[in-house]
Amino acid sequence: MDEYNQTLVSHVHPPDWVNPKPASCYDLVVIGAGTAGLVVAAGAAGLGLGLKVALIEKHLMGGDCLNVGCVPSKCMIRSSRVVAEMREAKNYGVHVPEEIQVDFPAVMQRMRRIRASISPHDSAERFQQLGVDVFLGSGRFLSDNTIEVGSETLRFKKAVIATGARAARLSIEGMEEAGYLTNESVFSLTERPSCIALIGGGPLDCELAQAFRRLGSEVVLFHRSSHILNKEDADAAEVVQKVFIREGIRLVLGSEVKRVVKSSEGKTVYFTHQGQEESITVDEILVGVGRAPNVEGLNLDAVGVEYDQKQGVKVNDYLQTTNPRIYAAGDICMNWKFTHAADAAARIVIKNTLFSPFGLGRSKLSSLVMPWVTYTDPEVAHVGLYEWEAREKGIAVEAIAIPLSQVDRAIADGEEEGFVKILHRKGSDQILGATIVARHAGEMISEVTTAIVGKVGLSRLSGVIHPYPTQAEGIKKAADAYRRTLLTPNTKRFLGLLTKLS
Ligand SMILES: Cc1cc2nc3c(=O)[nH]c(=O)nc-3n(C[C@H](O)[C@H](O)[C@H](O)COP(=O)(O)OP(=O)(O)OC[C@H]3O[C@@H](n4cnc5c(N)ncnc54)[C@H](O)[C@@H]3O)c2cc1C
Ligand SMILES: NC(=O)c1ccc[n+]([C@@H]2O[C@H](COP(=O)([O-])OP(=O)(O)OC[C@H]3O[C@@H](n4cnc5c(N)ncnc54)[C@H](O)[C@@H]3O)[C@@H](O)[C@H]2O)c1
Numbered sequence: 001m002d003e004y005n006q007t008l009v010s011h012v013h014p015p016d017w018v019n020p021k022p023a024s025c026y027d028l029v030v031i032g033a034g035t036a037g038l039v040v041a042a043g044a045a046g047l048g049l050g051l052k053v054a055l056i057e058k059h060l061m062g063g064d065c066l067n068v069g070c071v072p073s074k075c076m077i078r079s080s081r082v083v084a085e086m087r088e089a090k091n092y093g094v095h096v097p098e099e100i101q102v103d104f105p106a107v108m109q110r111m112r113r114i115r116a117s118i119s120p121h122d123s124a125e126r127f128q129q130l131g132v133d134v135f136l137g138s139g140r141f142l143s144d145n146t147i148e149v150g151s152e153t154l155r156f157k158k159a160v161i162a163t164g165a166r167a168a169r170l171s172i173e174g175m176e177e178a179g180y181l182t183n184e185s186v187f188s189l190t191e192r193p194s195c196i197a198l199i200g201g202g203p204l205d206c207e208l209a210q211a212f213r214r215l216g217s218e219v220v221l222f223h224r225s226s227h228i229l230n231k232e233d234a235d236a237a238e239v240v241q242k243v244f245i246r247e248g249i250r251l252v253l254g255s256e257v258k259r260v261v262k263s264s265e266g267k268t269v270y271f272t273h274q275g276q277e278e279s280i281t282v283d284e285i286l287v288g289v290g291r292a293p294n295v296e297g298l299n300l301d302a303v304g305v306e307y308d309q310k311q312g313v314k315v316n317d318y319l320q321t322t323n324p325r326i327y328a329a330g331d332i333c334m335n336w337k338f339t340h341a342a343d344a345a346a347r348i349v350i351k352n353t354l355f356s357p358f359g360l361g362r363s364k365l366s367s368l369v370m371p372w373v374t375y376t377d378p379e380v381a382h383v384g385l386y387e388w389e390a391r392e393k394g395i396a397v398e399a400i401a402i403p404l405s406q407v408d409r410a411i412a413d414g415e416e417e418g419f420v421k422i423l424h425r426k427g428s429d430q431i432l433g434a435t436i437v438a439r440h441a442g443e444m445i446s447e448v449t450t451a452i453v454g455k456v457g458l459s460r461l462s463g464v465i466h467p468y469p470t471q472a473e474g475i476k477k478a479a480d481a482y483r484r485t486l487l488t489p490n491t492k493r494f495l496g497l498l499t500k501l502s
Contacts, residue, residue, distance in 0.1 A: 004112035011116075011123035012061040019135045020128075022154050027051040028353060029147050029156040031139035031298065034063020035339045036330025037162035038122055039346030044354060045131040051354070053132050054156075056139035056149045062122035063164050064183070064331070065339045071118060072187040073207055075111035077375055080214035084247075084377060087214075091414055102216045104192035111187065139163075141303045144325065158325055158353045161305070161313055162346070163298065165291035165331035170199065173259035178267045180260075180285040193217050193284040197269050199257055201228045203374040204288035206240065210376050213249050220250045220280055222257055222271060229374060233387075233435040235401075236380045239417055240437070243378065260285065293332050317364040318352050319345060327353055336370050344368050371449045373442035378418045381445035384433030384452055385423060396426035400458075402477045404438055409469035415439045420474035422448065422458065422482075429457035429482055436474070444472050458482035 001009075009015070028044050030037045033055050041055040060067045079102075089096045120126060124134045137150040147154045167182035181189075183204060196212050198205040201223025213219040221228065221244070228244070228251065229237040244251060255273040262268075268281045293312030300307050306314040306322040313321055313333040320327055329349045330342035348363040356362040371383035390397040401421040404410035410418070418437035425432055434448040451461055462479035466472055487495075 004116040007116040011119040025155040032162035033057035033061040036342035043350040058138040079107040080211040161328040163294040178260040178262040195282040200288035379441040381441035
């Protein structure tokens, strides 16, 4: 609780907060003030229609993203990129001292400072000023139209469950006794672990494995599949994997952690790998094996809201639960567990709860085109279909891949590891998906997302002028490559004839 964390808490859970006197009935009561809940509440109250909106938060407003997710992880990643750039400086003709000193406590202090500086946006005070009644406490359904928070009962016309998810637990012998980190505790570290084991191998682990390694920890990453980021395009994962190995991350693929024993030496992780039992002793263990939805304590059974302990609250395409007056948005009910997905879902909920009389004009979750990015270095960004998904759906597709080693700016930047891969419908220029692996792939993917949303095909994209030299030219090169596939021998002959005649 340094000055930065005190500032953070003073915004997102002010210790002296007094809950307001509830209105007689709310148009909308939102449980959970993470991204989904905040966007629903701000959107509904900010319309200036005089709607009565209540927002209930039991812990920290801003939820995972601000407090223990996107924001702190991206701050750590930024510091770790500085180290990586310095280590590679000599490749660019710049000499830095051999021994780069990483001040881990200062890295974490920077993160806390930035997190605190962003927090006013999600603060109780800001939402109060927007006209939202903010209740700090745990929300629990009492009946079809009432929610209890502390000693108050809030009556509602519509309610939204936006209670998010938490780190899924691993039941491994000795883990609880030995103690381990999750995303809820890792950002509270103030000393660098000299050796850290990460169990999982999804985006959370991969981002933090690389950050810890670059900041100076020995890192062992346990993953049960044959390549990390197993949900991603295999070629993309392979690029990241090669970088990880080069940077000295020990990858233990196809492994299973069996038990953990704590001793005065540290935490010894026993695992099987290629049929052998092995062990390694580390200071800390970070578990990133997915999320468990926060369904407990909401009394969902009493209001007929169906849920399941893995998938969370069951919703239809309109984000309506099995109780038609109650909606849900964000990690509590969606496979897309991203801040921008929670934001997009929240907008759908505002429309469907408040502006769709008799269910007319409702928006659907399935109509969203959802990109996502894993912020390793290089980043892996994806939108639309993967090749395997297209195959499963029986859609004939073709992929065009441009390695970054063919993109001048990537060469100039010394960032040639990666590619732009665009998937289009066979026999058509319709873009169905894309994966980009590049240092700033997250910045590049929006162009493809815009093209998909705006129904801009590869032919038109090829005519869009991209400034030279930029890495985004890789996208144009992919579009140009598609255009060239249209040049059949006959069209070539015809064009040759035209040239002669002109
Ligand atoms: C380490 C990490 C890094 C991430 N990085 C990214 C990233 O770079 N980009 C990205 O897009 N996504 C990222 N994510 C995912 C992103 O954080 C989540 O998808 C997003 O926060 C989901 O928002 P939400 O509102 O659905 O849930 P949450 O943020 O979990 O918010 C739910 C809120 O509800 C509250 N709550 C729960 N139960 C109750 C109750 N009964 N009463 C009152 N309040 C309750 C909780 O305290 C919480 O504040 C990351 C996640 C992690 C863990
Ligand atoms: N950049 C981003 O957008 C970003 C970054 C970090 C996290 N997140 C979000 O946060 C959530 C959590 O991230 P995550 O990486 O923990 O989740 P994840 O579900 O994406 O990946 C979890 C990984 O753990 C592995 N795993 C699952 N159970 C296991 C077990 N019992 N033993 C060993 N391995 C196991 C899975 O194979 C998978 O690779 C995700 O939903 C993700 O969308 C997003």
